[in-house]
Amino acid sequence: MEAIYQNIFNITWQQIVMWVIGGVLIYLAVRKDMEPTLLLPMGFGTILVNLPLSGAVTQIYDGAKEIGVIDLLFDSGIANELFPLLLFIGIGAMIDFGPLLSNPKLMLFGAAAQFGIFFTLSMASLFGFELKDAASIAIIGAADGPTSIFVANYFESNYLGAIIVAAYSYMALVPIVQPPVIKLLTTKKERLIRMPYEQKSISKTTRILFPIVVTMVTGIVAPRAVPLIGFLMFGNLIRECGVLGSLSDTAQNVLANLITLLLGITVAARMQADSFLTPQTLMILGLGLIAFIFDTAGGVIFAKIMNLFLKQKINPMIGACGISAFPMSARVIHKMGLAEDKQNYLLMHSIGVNVSGQIASVIAGGLILNLIAR
Amino acid sequence: MGLNVELFLQTLPLMGKGMLGIFVVTAVIILSIVALNKATAPKDSDKK
Numbered sequence: 001m002e003a004i005y006q007n008i009f010n011i012t013w014q015q016i017v018m019w020v021i022g023g024v025l026i027y028l029a030v031r032k033d034m035e036p037t038l039l040l041p042m043g044f045g046t047i048l049v050n051l052p053l054s055g056a057v058t059q060i061y062d063g064a065k066e067i068g069v070i071d072l073l074f075d076s077g078i079a080n081e082l083f084p085l086l087l088f089i090g091i092g093a094m095i096d097f098g099p100l101l102s103n104p105k106l107m108l109f110g111a112a113a114q115f116g117i118f119f120t121l122s123m124a125s126l127f128g129f130e131l132k133d134a135a136s137i138a139i140i141g142a143a144d145g146p147t148s149i150f151v152a153n154y155f156e157s158n159y160l161g162a163i164i165v166a167a168y169s170y171m172a173l174v175p176i177v178q179p180p181v182i183k184l185l186t187t188k189k190e191r192l193i194r195m196p197y198e199q200k201s202i203s204k205t206t207r208i209l210f211p212i213v214v215t216m217v218t219g220i221v222a223p224r225a226v227p228l229i230g231f232l233m234f235g236n237l238i239r240e241c242g243v244l245g246s247l248s249d250t251a252q253n254v255l256a257n258l259i260t261l262l263l264g265i266t267v268a269a270r271m272q273a274d275s276f277l278t279p280q281t282l283m284i285l286g287l288g289l290i291a292f293i294f295d296t297a298g299g300v301i302f303a304k305i306m307n308l309f310l311k312q313k314i315n316p317m318i319g320a321c322g323i324s325a326f327p328m329s330a331r332v333i334h335k336m337g338l339a340e341d342k343q344n345y346l347l348m349h350s351i352g353v354n355v356s357g358q359i360a361s362v363i364a365g366g367l368i369l370n371l372i373a374r
Numbered sequence: 375m376g377l378n379v380e381l382f383l384q385t386l387p388l389m390g391k392g393m394l395g396i397f398v399v400t401a402v403i404i405l406s407i408v409a410l411n412k413a414t415a416p417k418d419s420d421k422k
Contacts, residue, residue: 104407111393111400118389126382134385203414206407213406221399359403360396367395371388 010052014273021271022046025165034172037257038145038264042165045070045268057269073262074269078160081153083263084146085231090256091146091358092235093248095326097210099352102200106318106349108302110356113322114364115298116141120291121368127283133157135372137284140167141291142361143174144324149267150228151365155374161270162281166288171325175332177289181296182320182336190304191340193315197348207240218363225366232362296320299353318346321353324361330354 025043029036048056049070057068077083100106117138124134136152140163148167152160170177183191211233219226239248270276299319307313317336321329330350337346 101407101411104404104411107400107404107407108397111396114396115393118392121392122382122385122389125385126377126379128376128378131381131385134381200411201416202411203416205414206410209410210407213410214403217402217406218399221395356400360400363396363399364392367392371391371395 007052012052012273014277015050015052017277018050018271018273019047021276022050028169028172032172035168037260038168039172041261041264042168042268042271045265046271048265049268049272057272070266070269073266077262078149078153078266078269081150081227083259083266084149084153085227087146087256087259087263088228088231089235089238090251090253090259092211092232092237093239093251094256095236095239095355095358097207097236097355098202099348100355101202101206101210102198103349103352106352107356107360108306109299109319109322109353110358110360111322111363112302112319113295113299113357114142114360116291116293116295117361117364117368119294120287123290124287127287129280129283131372132374133159135368136160136163137287138291139163139365139368140170140284140288141295142324142364143167143171143292143295143329144358144361144365145171147228147324147361147365149263151368154224154369155372158275159280159284161267161276162284163288164267165271166285169285170288170292171328174292174323174325174328177292178296178320178329178332179336181293182300182317182333185297185300186304186316188340190307190316191336192344193313194341194344195315195318195346195349197345204240204242208237211236211240214359218359218366222363222366222370224369225362228362228365229359232358292323295323298322315344315346315349318349318353321350322357322360323354324357326354326358327351329357 022043025039028034029040053059056070058071059066120141121134121138124137132155136155136157139148139151145167148163152163215230215233218229235251238244238251299322300316303314303316303319317333321333323329333350334347337344
Protein backbone atom coordinates (compact mmCIF):
# COMPACT_ATOMS: atom_id res chain seq x y z
CA MET A 1 0.00 0.00 0.00
CA GLU A 2 2.81 2.35 0.93
CA ALA A 3 4.31 1.91 -2.54
CA ILE A 4 1.22 3.50 -4.06
CA TYR A 5 1.41 6.82 -2.26
CA GLN A 6 5.05 7.18 -1.22
CA ASN A 7 5.98 9.05 -4.41
CA ILE A 8 3.54 11.82 -3.45
CA PHE A 9 6.06 12.89 -0.81
CA ASN A 10 8.69 13.35 -3.52
CA ILE A 11 6.71 16.20 -5.09
CA THR A 12 8.49 19.54 -4.68
CA TRP A 13 6.99 23.03 -4.99
CA GLN A 14 9.33 23.66 -7.93
CA GLN A 15 7.76 20.76 -9.78
CA ILE A 16 4.30 22.15 -9.09
CA VAL A 17 5.41 25.50 -10.56
CA MET A 18 6.62 23.64 -13.66
CA TRP A 19 3.24 21.87 -13.98
CA VAL A 20 1.63 25.30 -13.96
CA ILE A 21 4.11 26.51 -16.62
CA GLY A 22 3.32 23.41 -18.68
CA GLY A 23 -0.40 24.13 -18.26
CA VAL A 24 0.11 27.76 -19.34
CA LEU A 25 1.95 26.62 -22.48
CA ILE A 26 -0.89 24.22 -23.33
CA TYR A 27 -3.43 26.98 -22.63
CA LEU A 28 -1.59 29.44 -24.91
CA ALA A 29 -1.43 26.81 -27.64
CA VAL A 30 -5.07 25.73 -27.44
CA ARG A 31 -6.94 28.89 -26.47
CA LYS A 32 -4.69 31.59 -27.92
CA ASP A 33 -3.44 29.62 -30.94
CA MET A 34 0.16 30.65 -30.13
CA GLU A 35 2.57 28.37 -32.04
CA PRO A 36 0.41 25.36 -31.02
CA THR A 37 2.50 22.82 -32.93
CA LEU A 38 5.38 23.49 -30.60
CA LEU A 39 3.96 24.96 -27.40
CA LEU A 40 1.46 22.13 -26.86
CA PRO A 41 4.03 19.29 -27.01
CA MET A 42 6.41 21.42 -24.93
CA GLY A 43 3.72 22.08 -22.34
CA PHE A 44 2.83 18.42 -22.02
CA GLY A 45 6.50 17.45 -22.02
CA THR A 46 7.13 19.93 -19.20
CA ILE A 47 4.57 18.13 -17.05
CA LEU A 48 5.95 14.75 -18.10
CA VAL A 49 9.53 15.47 -17.02
CA ASN A 50 8.54 17.20 -13.78
CA LEU A 51 6.61 14.35 -12.24
CA PRO A 52 8.55 13.03 -9.23
CA LEU A 53 10.99 10.30 -10.30
CA SER A 54 9.51 10.50 -13.81
CA GLY A 55 10.54 7.54 -15.92
CA ALA A 56 10.46 9.80 -18.99
CA VAL A 57 13.85 11.18 -17.96
CA THR A 58 16.93 9.28 -16.87
CA GLN A 59 16.71 8.19 -13.22
CA ILE A 60 18.56 5.98 -10.79
CA TYR A 61 16.22 3.25 -9.56
CA ASP A 62 17.57 0.86 -6.94
CA GLY A 63 21.12 1.90 -7.73
CA ALA A 64 20.75 1.22 -11.45
CA LYS A 65 20.56 3.89 -14.15
CA GLU A 66 17.48 3.76 -16.37
CA ILE A 67 17.53 5.90 -19.49
CA GLY A 68 14.35 7.95 -19.92
CA VAL A 69 12.76 8.19 -23.36
CA ILE A 70 12.80 12.01 -23.40
CA ASP A 71 16.53 12.02 -22.65
CA LEU A 72 17.00 9.35 -25.30
CA LEU A 73 15.15 11.51 -27.85
CA PHE A 74 17.19 14.54 -26.77
CA ASP A 75 20.49 12.72 -27.26
CA SER A 76 19.32 11.26 -30.57
CA GLY A 77 17.73 14.35 -32.09
CA ILE A 78 18.81 17.57 -30.43
CA ALA A 79 22.21 16.96 -28.83
CA ASN A 80 23.50 16.05 -32.30
CA GLU A 81 21.49 18.90 -33.94
CA LEU A 82 19.56 16.45 -36.15
CA PHE A 83 15.96 17.58 -35.50
CA PRO A 84 16.43 21.31 -36.25
CA LEU A 85 18.29 20.45 -39.44
CA LEU A 86 15.62 18.03 -40.65
CA LEU A 87 13.01 20.66 -39.85
CA PHE A 88 14.92 23.09 -42.05
CA ILE A 89 14.39 20.79 -45.06
CA GLY A 90 10.65 21.16 -44.51
CA ILE A 91 10.86 24.93 -44.01
CA GLY A 92 12.99 25.31 -47.15
CA ALA A 93 10.41 23.35 -49.13
CA MET A 94 7.65 25.66 -47.86
CA ILE A 95 9.30 28.94 -48.87
CA ASP A 96 8.68 30.64 -52.21
CA PHE A 97 11.64 32.97 -52.77
CA GLY A 98 9.90 34.50 -55.81
CA PRO A 99 9.18 37.94 -54.26
CA LEU A 100 12.83 38.17 -53.17
CA LEU A 101 14.15 37.11 -56.57
CA SER A 102 11.92 39.78 -58.19
CA ASN A 103 13.43 42.49 -56.02
CA PRO A 104 16.75 41.26 -54.59
CA LYS A 105 17.66 44.51 -52.87
CA LEU A 106 15.03 43.62 -50.27
CA MET A 107 17.65 41.27 -48.84
CA LEU A 108 19.42 44.28 -47.35
CA PHE A 109 16.58 44.66 -44.85
CA GLY A 110 16.99 41.04 -43.81
CA ALA A 111 20.64 41.80 -43.10
CA ALA A 112 19.90 45.03 -41.20
CA ALA A 113 17.27 43.35 -39.05
CA GLN A 114 19.87 41.01 -37.56
CA PHE A 115 21.24 43.94 -35.55
CA GLY A 116 19.19 42.86 -32.54
CA ILE A 117 21.10 39.58 -32.39
CA PHE A 118 24.49 41.24 -32.03
CA PHE A 119 23.16 43.97 -29.74
CA THR A 120 21.70 41.32 -27.45
CA LEU A 121 24.98 39.40 -27.52
CA SER A 122 26.61 42.48 -26.00
CA MET A 123 23.77 43.08 -23.53
CA ALA A 124 23.72 39.45 -22.34
CA SER A 125 27.49 39.65 -21.82
CA LEU A 126 27.06 42.88 -19.87
CA PHE A 127 24.52 41.20 -17.60
CA GLY A 128 27.01 38.51 -16.68
CA PHE A 129 26.28 35.61 -19.01
CA GLU A 130 29.26 33.68 -20.36
CA LEU A 131 30.03 34.45 -24.00
CA LYS A 132 28.73 31.08 -25.25
CA ASP A 133 25.46 31.55 -23.35
CA ALA A 134 25.19 35.18 -24.48
CA ALA A 135 25.58 34.04 -28.10
CA SER A 136 22.89 31.40 -27.63
CA ILE A 137 20.52 33.91 -26.02
CA ALA A 138 21.17 36.50 -28.74
CA ILE A 139 19.95 34.13 -31.45
CA ILE A 140 16.43 34.37 -29.95
CA GLY A 141 16.31 37.63 -31.92
CA ALA A 142 16.54 35.68 -35.16
CA ALA A 143 12.94 34.62 -34.52
CA ASP A 144 14.06 31.32 -35.92
CA GLY A 145 13.43 28.29 -33.72
CA PRO A 146 15.65 25.73 -35.45
CA THR A 147 18.62 28.15 -35.61
CA SER A 148 18.14 29.00 -31.92
CA ILE A 149 18.19 25.31 -31.03
CA PHE A 150 21.18 24.64 -33.29
CA VAL A 151 23.30 27.49 -31.90
CA ALA A 152 22.36 26.95 -28.24
CA ASN A 153 23.09 23.27 -28.59
CA TYR A 154 26.37 23.89 -30.43
CA PHE A 155 27.56 26.03 -27.52
CA GLU A 156 26.19 23.46 -25.05
CA SER A 157 24.31 26.28 -23.33
CA ASN A 158 22.82 25.50 -19.95
CA TYR A 159 19.76 27.55 -20.84
CA LEU A 160 18.48 25.62 -23.85
CA GLY A 161 14.95 25.20 -22.42
CA ALA A 162 14.53 28.88 -21.58
CA ILE A 163 16.00 29.97 -24.92
CA ILE A 164 13.58 27.81 -26.90
CA VAL A 165 10.58 28.89 -24.85
CA ALA A 166 11.58 32.53 -25.41
CA ALA A 167 12.26 32.08 -29.14
CA TYR A 168 8.94 30.42 -29.91
CA SER A 169 6.92 32.60 -27.53
CA TYR A 170 8.20 35.81 -29.09
CA MET A 171 7.61 34.43 -32.58
CA ALA A 172 3.99 34.04 -31.58
CA LEU A 173 4.00 37.53 -30.08
CA VAL A 174 5.17 39.28 -33.27
CA PRO A 175 1.76 40.98 -33.75
CA ILE A 176 2.07 42.43 -30.24
CA VAL A 177 5.79 43.27 -30.11
CA GLN A 178 6.43 44.79 -33.54
CA PRO A 179 3.65 47.39 -34.12
CA PRO A 180 4.48 49.69 -31.16
CA VAL A 181 8.20 49.65 -32.04
CA ILE A 182 7.43 50.49 -35.68
CA LYS A 183 5.01 53.28 -34.74
CA LEU A 184 7.57 54.75 -32.36
CA LEU A 185 10.21 54.90 -35.09
CA THR A 186 8.11 56.11 -38.04
CA THR A 187 5.94 59.11 -38.83
CA LYS A 188 2.43 58.76 -40.23
CA LYS A 189 3.71 60.22 -43.50
CA GLU A 190 6.30 57.44 -43.72
CA ARG A 191 3.74 54.75 -42.95
CA LEU A 192 1.59 56.08 -45.79
CA ILE A 193 4.30 55.61 -48.43
CA ARG A 194 2.92 53.45 -51.22
CA MET A 195 5.09 50.89 -52.94
CA PRO A 196 3.77 49.67 -56.29
CA TYR A 197 4.60 46.02 -56.93
CA GLU A 198 5.81 44.93 -60.33
CA GLN A 199 5.32 41.23 -60.92
CA LYS A 200 8.44 39.99 -62.70
CA SER A 201 8.70 36.54 -64.16
CA ILE A 202 11.52 34.54 -62.64
CA SER A 203 13.01 31.83 -64.78
CA LYS A 204 13.01 28.25 -63.56
CA THR A 205 16.80 28.20 -63.96
CA THR A 206 17.14 31.12 -61.53
CA ARG A 207 14.84 29.43 -59.03
CA ILE A 208 16.91 26.24 -59.22
CA LEU A 209 20.31 27.95 -59.09
CA PHE A 210 19.36 30.33 -56.26
CA PRO A 211 19.48 27.77 -53.40
CA ILE A 212 22.75 26.36 -54.73
CA VAL A 213 24.38 29.80 -55.01
CA VAL A 214 23.19 30.90 -51.54
CA THR A 215 24.53 27.70 -50.00
CA MET A 216 27.92 28.13 -51.67
CA VAL A 217 28.32 31.84 -50.85
CA THR A 218 27.22 31.44 -47.23
CA GLY A 219 29.17 28.22 -46.79
CA ILE A 220 32.42 29.76 -47.99
CA VAL A 221 32.10 32.76 -45.62
CA ALA A 222 30.69 30.86 -42.64
CA PRO A 223 31.56 27.15 -43.02
CA ARG A 224 29.89 26.19 -39.74
CA ALA A 225 26.61 27.47 -41.18
CA VAL A 226 26.73 24.91 -44.00
CA PRO A 227 24.41 22.41 -42.27
CA LEU A 228 21.86 25.13 -41.49
CA ILE A 229 21.83 26.93 -44.82
CA GLY A 230 22.47 23.71 -46.73
CA PHE A 231 19.44 21.87 -45.36
CA LEU A 232 17.21 24.95 -45.73
CA MET A 233 18.26 25.35 -49.35
CA PHE A 234 18.11 21.61 -50.01
CA GLY A 235 14.43 21.76 -49.09
CA ASN A 236 13.98 24.72 -51.42
CA LEU A 237 15.80 22.97 -54.26
CA ILE A 238 13.46 19.98 -53.90
CA ARG A 239 10.55 22.42 -54.18
CA GLU A 240 11.86 24.33 -57.19
CA CYS A 241 13.45 21.59 -59.27
CA GLY A 242 10.06 20.54 -60.61
CA VAL A 243 10.77 16.81 -60.69
CA LEU A 244 10.39 15.96 -57.01
CA GLY A 245 6.84 17.07 -56.32
CA SER A 246 6.12 14.11 -54.10
CA LEU A 247 9.28 14.63 -52.01
CA SER A 248 8.51 18.34 -51.77
CA ASP A 249 5.04 17.58 -50.44
CA THR A 250 6.47 15.08 -47.96
CA ALA A 251 9.09 17.58 -46.75
CA GLN A 252 6.53 20.38 -46.35
CA ASN A 253 3.96 18.29 -44.56
CA VAL A 254 4.89 14.85 -43.22
CA LEU A 255 8.55 15.51 -42.40
CA ALA A 256 7.96 18.98 -40.92
CA ASN A 257 5.02 17.74 -38.85
CA LEU A 258 6.82 14.65 -37.60
CA ILE A 259 9.92 16.56 -36.54
CA THR A 260 7.88 19.35 -34.94
CA LEU A 261 5.91 16.75 -33.00
CA LEU A 262 9.07 15.20 -31.56
CA LEU A 263 10.95 18.49 -31.21
CA GLY A 264 8.46 20.04 -28.81
CA ILE A 265 8.27 17.14 -26.42
CA THR A 266 12.02 16.51 -26.62
CA VAL A 267 12.92 20.10 -25.76
CA ALA A 268 11.08 19.52 -22.50
CA ALA A 269 14.11 17.46 -21.43
CA ARG A 270 15.71 20.81 -20.57
CA MET A 271 12.67 22.10 -18.70
CA GLN A 272 13.18 20.26 -15.45
CA ALA A 273 12.50 22.41 -12.42
CA ASP A 274 16.05 22.48 -11.06
CA SER A 275 17.54 23.88 -14.26
CA PHE A 276 14.60 26.00 -15.46
CA LEU A 277 13.41 27.80 -12.33
CA THR A 278 16.30 30.21 -12.02
CA PRO A 279 16.59 34.03 -12.15
CA GLN A 280 18.53 33.53 -15.40
CA THR A 281 15.38 32.24 -17.11
CA LEU A 282 13.63 35.55 -16.42
CA MET A 283 16.68 37.43 -17.68
CA ILE A 284 16.69 35.34 -20.86
CA LEU A 285 13.02 36.15 -21.47
CA GLY A 286 13.84 39.85 -21.02
CA LEU A 287 16.90 39.68 -23.28
CA GLY A 288 14.88 37.82 -25.92
CA LEU A 289 12.42 40.72 -25.95
CA ILE A 290 15.32 43.18 -26.33
CA ALA A 291 16.62 41.14 -29.27
CA PHE A 292 13.21 41.25 -30.99
CA ILE A 293 12.79 44.98 -30.41
CA PHE A 294 16.24 45.84 -31.75
CA ASP A 295 15.86 43.52 -34.75
CA THR A 296 12.65 45.35 -35.64
CA ALA A 297 14.30 48.72 -35.03
CA GLY A 298 17.36 47.74 -37.10
CA GLY A 299 15.25 46.99 -40.17
CA VAL A 300 13.06 50.10 -39.85
CA ILE A 301 15.96 52.49 -39.24
CA PHE A 302 17.92 50.99 -42.15
CA ALA A 303 14.93 51.66 -44.45
CA LYS A 304 14.77 55.24 -43.22
CA ILE A 305 18.47 55.68 -43.95
CA MET A 306 18.01 54.22 -47.45
CA ASN A 307 15.19 56.68 -48.04
CA LEU A 308 17.66 59.55 -47.65
CA PHE A 309 19.29 58.41 -50.89
CA LEU A 310 16.39 56.97 -52.90
CA LYS A 311 14.08 58.80 -55.29
CA GLN A 312 11.42 56.09 -55.07
CA LYS A 313 10.87 56.00 -51.32
CA ILE A 314 10.45 52.75 -49.37
CA ASN A 315 7.81 52.36 -46.71
CA PRO A 316 10.10 51.86 -43.69
CA MET A 317 7.64 49.50 -42.05
CA ILE A 318 8.72 46.71 -44.40
CA GLY A 319 12.21 46.84 -42.82
CA ALA A 320 10.68 45.26 -39.71
CA CYS A 321 9.93 42.06 -41.68
CA GLY A 322 13.63 41.25 -41.82
CA ILE A 323 13.16 38.89 -38.88
CA SER A 324 12.66 35.24 -39.63
CA ALA A 325 9.11 34.84 -38.26
CA PHE A 326 7.58 33.89 -41.60
CA PRO A 327 4.93 34.76 -42.73
CA MET A 328 3.61 36.33 -39.53
CA SER A 329 5.77 39.44 -39.67
CA ALA A 330 4.86 40.10 -43.33
CA ARG A 331 1.17 39.83 -42.49
CA VAL A 332 1.53 42.22 -39.55
CA ILE A 333 3.19 44.87 -41.73
CA HIS A 334 0.64 44.39 -44.51
CA LYS A 335 -2.17 44.94 -42.01
CA MET A 336 -0.43 48.01 -40.57
CA GLY A 337 -0.13 49.44 -44.09
CA LEU A 338 -3.83 48.85 -44.73
CA ALA A 339 -4.74 50.39 -41.38
CA GLU A 340 -3.02 53.62 -42.47
CA ASP A 341 -4.29 53.59 -46.06
CA LYS A 342 -6.80 51.06 -47.38
CA GLN A 343 -5.17 51.16 -50.83
CA ASN A 344 -1.63 50.52 -49.61
CA TYR A 345 -0.76 46.90 -50.36
CA LEU A 346 2.64 46.05 -48.87
CA LEU A 347 2.20 42.28 -48.74
CA MET A 348 4.50 41.20 -51.58
CA HIS A 349 7.31 43.56 -50.50
CA SER A 350 6.88 42.40 -46.90
CA ILE A 351 7.06 38.75 -47.92
CA GLY A 352 10.22 39.44 -49.93
CA VAL A 353 11.85 41.00 -46.87
CA ASN A 354 10.51 38.28 -44.60
CA VAL A 355 12.01 35.40 -46.62
CA SER A 356 15.29 37.31 -46.81
CA GLY A 357 15.15 37.45 -42.99
CA GLN A 358 14.97 33.66 -43.01
CA ILE A 359 18.25 33.48 -44.94
CA ALA A 360 19.89 36.33 -43.01
CA SER A 361 19.10 34.77 -39.63
CA VAL A 362 20.84 31.57 -40.71
CA ILE A 363 23.83 33.59 -41.93
CA ALA A 364 23.87 35.45 -38.58
CA GLY A 365 23.76 32.14 -36.73
CA GLY A 366 26.61 30.81 -38.84
CA LEU A 367 28.71 33.92 -38.29
CA ILE A 368 28.19 33.68 -34.54
CA LEU A 369 29.39 30.06 -34.65
CA ASN A 370 32.47 31.22 -36.56
CA LEU A 371 33.23 34.31 -34.49
CA ILE A 372 32.88 32.77 -31.03
CA ALA A 373 34.96 29.84 -29.85
CA ARG A 374 33.08 26.95 -28.30
CA MET B 375 25.48 37.48 -11.59
CA GLY B 376 26.76 41.08 -11.76
CA LEU B 377 27.55 43.42 -14.61
CA ASN B 378 30.54 42.36 -16.70
CA VAL B 379 31.71 45.51 -18.48
CA GLU B 380 34.96 43.88 -19.62
CA LEU B 381 33.13 41.10 -21.51
CA PHE B 382 30.66 43.66 -22.87
CA LEU B 383 33.55 45.65 -24.37
CA GLN B 384 34.98 42.45 -25.85
CA THR B 385 31.73 41.80 -27.70
CA LEU B 386 31.58 45.20 -29.45
CA PRO B 387 34.11 44.21 -32.15
CA LEU B 388 32.10 40.98 -32.61
CA MET B 389 29.02 43.11 -33.26
CA GLY B 390 30.92 45.06 -35.91
CA LYS B 391 32.38 41.94 -37.55
CA GLY B 392 29.03 40.14 -37.45
CA MET B 393 27.05 42.96 -39.07
CA LEU B 394 29.79 43.55 -41.63
CA GLY B 395 29.83 39.82 -42.41
CA ILE B 396 26.06 39.71 -42.92
CA PHE B 397 26.09 42.70 -45.26
CA VAL B 398 29.01 41.32 -47.27
CA VAL B 399 27.35 37.91 -47.72
CA THR B 400 24.03 39.60 -48.52
CA ALA B 401 25.67 41.87 -51.10
CA VAL B 402 27.27 38.89 -52.83
CA ILE B 403 23.94 37.03 -52.87
CA ILE B 404 22.14 40.11 -54.28
CA LEU B 405 24.75 40.44 -57.04
CA SER B 406 24.38 36.71 -57.77
CA ILE B 407 20.59 37.06 -58.07
CA VAL B 408 20.93 40.06 -60.39
CA ALA B 409 23.42 38.12 -62.53
CA LEU B 410 21.15 35.04 -62.58
CA ASN B 411 18.12 37.13 -63.51
CA LYS B 412 20.03 38.79 -66.34
CA ALA B 413 21.56 35.57 -67.61
CA THR B 414 18.27 33.69 -67.64
CA ALA B 415 15.91 36.48 -68.71
CA PRO B 416 14.02 35.73 -71.96
CA LYS B 417 15.57 37.59 -74.89
CA ASP B 418 13.54 40.30 -76.66
CA SER B 419 13.21 38.07 -79.73
CA ASP B 420 11.75 35.32 -77.49
CA LYS B 421 9.15 37.72 -76.10
CA LYS B 422 7.98 38.62 -79.60
